[in-house]
Amino acid sequence: MAATSLAEAQVIAPTSRAEAVDAFGDGSGVTVLGGGTILMPEMNYGRLRPERVLLLQNAGLSGIARNGTALTIGAMTTVAELEQAPEPLGTAARNVADHEIRAQATLGGNLCAPAGGATPRGDLQAALIALGAQVKTAGKDGERSEPIEDFVAAPDGRLLLEVEFEEPKSSGYAAAHRPHAHAYTILAVCAAETSAGLRVGLSGAGRNGLRARSVEDALAAGASAAEASQKAPDDARASDDALASAWYRQRLLPILVQRALDDLGGGK
Amino acid sequence: MRLTVNGEQRDLHSPPLTSLLAALREELDITSPKAGCHQGGCGACTVLVEGEARRSCLLPLAAVDGATITTLEGLGAADDLSPVQAAFDEHYAAQCGFCTSGFIMAATALIDRTPKANREEILAGLSGHVCRCTGYIKIVSAVEAAVGSPA
Numbered sequence: 001m002a003a004t005s006l007a008e009a010q011v012i013a014p015t016s017r018a019e020a021v022d023a024f025g026d027g028s029g030v031t032v033l034g035g036g037t038i039l040m041p042e043m044n045y046g047r048l049r050p051e052r053v054l055l056l057q058n059a060g061l062s063g064i065a066r067n068g069t070a071l072t073i074g075a076m077t078t079v080a081e082l083e084q085a086p087e088p089l090g091t092a093a094r095n096v097a098d099h100e101i102r103a104q105a106t107l108g109g110n111l112c113a114p115a116g117g118a119t120p121r122g123d124l125q126a127a128l129i130a131l132g133a134q135v136k137t138a139g140k141d142g143e144r145s146e147p148i149e150d151f152v153a154a155p156d157g158r159l160l161l162e163v164e165f166e167e168p169k170s171s172g173y174a175a176a177h178r179p180h181a182h183a184y185t186i187l188a189v190c191a192a193e194t195s196a197g198l199r200v201g202l203s204g205a206g207r208n209g210l211r212a213r214s215v216e217d218a219l220a221a222g223a224s225a226a227e228a229s230q231k232a233p234d235d236a237r238a239s240d241d242a243l244a245s246a247w248y249r250q251r252l253l254p255i256l257v258q259r260a261l262d263d264l265g266g267g268k
Numbered sequence: 269m270r271l272t273v274n275g276e277q278r279d280l281h282s283p284p285l286t287s288l289l290a291a292l293r294e295e296l297d298i299t300s301p302k303a304g305c306h307q308g309g310c311g312a313c314t315v316l317v318e319g320e321a322r323r324s325c326l327l328p329l330a331a332v333d334g335a336t337i338t339t340l341e342g343l344g345a346a347d348d349l350s351p352v353q354a355a356f357d358e359h360y361a362a363q364c365g366f367c368t369s370g371f372i373m374a375a376t377a378l379i380d381r382t383p384k385a386n387r388e389e390i391l392a393g394l395s396g397h398v399c400r401c402t403g404y405i406k407i408v409s410a411v412e413a414a415v416g417s418p419a
Contacts, residue, residue, distance in 0.1 A: 007283035013332050033328065041307035044287055053285065055330055098396030100321050100374065101308055182395040232323040 013055040020059040024159040026140040069167040075108030075159040075160040087171040088190040092127040098182045112155040115207035118242040125209025130200030133165040152208040168192035172243035172264030174256040178243045186244045189260040206237035229257035269333040274342030284330035289313045298338035300369040311397030314370040315339045321377035340369040352414045363401035371416035375411045
């Protein structure tokens with residue numbers, strides 16, 4: 001049963017990864033608090049009264065580890081720390097909110113956030129989908145690893161531990177922003193070429209980040225970037241929000257896909 | 269929970285998921301952090317946590333237990349303004365004043381991490397702060413002046 005007052009919530013602050021996994025258990029009744037940028041407004045406005053809160057900041061889940069071309073990034077790594085990550089992740093991170101929010105918001109929150117009502121969330125998802133990242137999670141039946149596009153489609157009930165990917169041979173990024181004090185990203189397209197092939201990820205084209213398989217398949221079949229980008233609307237499930245309409249996003253998408261693919265060809 | 273606020277140790281009894289903003293304002297009567305949007309969008313509640321600018325509305329008390337917090341009250345006094353406060357005064361960078369403490373805290377942290385910040389870096393560094401009087405030109409001029417002044 002949900003608590004009715006913030007004062008009733010039980011707060012657990014694990015000090016190691018093992019403790020965090022143990023405290024999370026099968027996830028039932030647990031609200032995971034990373035940086036707080038998404039959950040705190042919900043609590044401040046009284047929309048969320050959690051029963052049990054897992055506070056992860058001291059759980060040892062942050063940091064970027066490199067082993068040759070392989071990277072492992074902990075769930076509690078801040079978006080600010082990702083600003084210098086390999087492309088297209090670095091660019092996606094630099095385009096999130098402002099300095100102070102980036103220093104507090106975490107990778108985990110960006111991947112687990114429920115879809116925003118007014119603006120899209122999950123700016124990092126397109127980049128990590130393009131990079132072919134695998135996510136390691138814990139929960140019912142223990143730890144497991146899965147492709148990021150599968151995880152972001154249904155993140156509930158799992159505790160995100162880390163994300164792994166290989167530094168790409170080349171990368172591309174294209175996005176449309178709505179001007180504000182800092183620009184909101186309406187739609188972002190990331191492309192990356194790794195040993196697993198060329199992948200294309202989309203943020204802002206659906207409730208969570210999506211993999212543009214129709215575009216990838218067309219390219220693999222020999223289509224040009226211009227031809228393949230026309231397939232992108234087949235992969236999208238755009239909706240209306242405060243930044244743009246679904247109509248606008250569907251029309252913008254092929255243009256951004258082509259720009260991201262052209263950027264890739266630019267040989268970064 | 270215990271915080272060091274403006275150099276003084278304070279014990280807090282608010283529930284652990286209370287925002288730092290609410291705890292500062294309602295339990296400690298420290299009112300320079302302003303309660304604007306409660307969702308990290310306006311910047312008015314910005315304080316320094318271990319010297320770094322943070323939105324106090326987005327931090328649960330439990331996440332800052334034991335931390336050192338600085339608010340506008342801890343920067344300077346009326347007869348001994350901090351360089352950023354003095355620059356805001358001199359350049360007429362406050363109108364209604366609601367956003368001012370957040371801007372001053374953010375600018376203080378910005379200059380601390382980028383001592384020679386140029387105009388572009390100042391604009392990027394303060395981009396999360398909203399001034400509803402739209403006095404941005406004077407605010408940015410004040411921060412540019414503070415960058416050039418000795419700390």
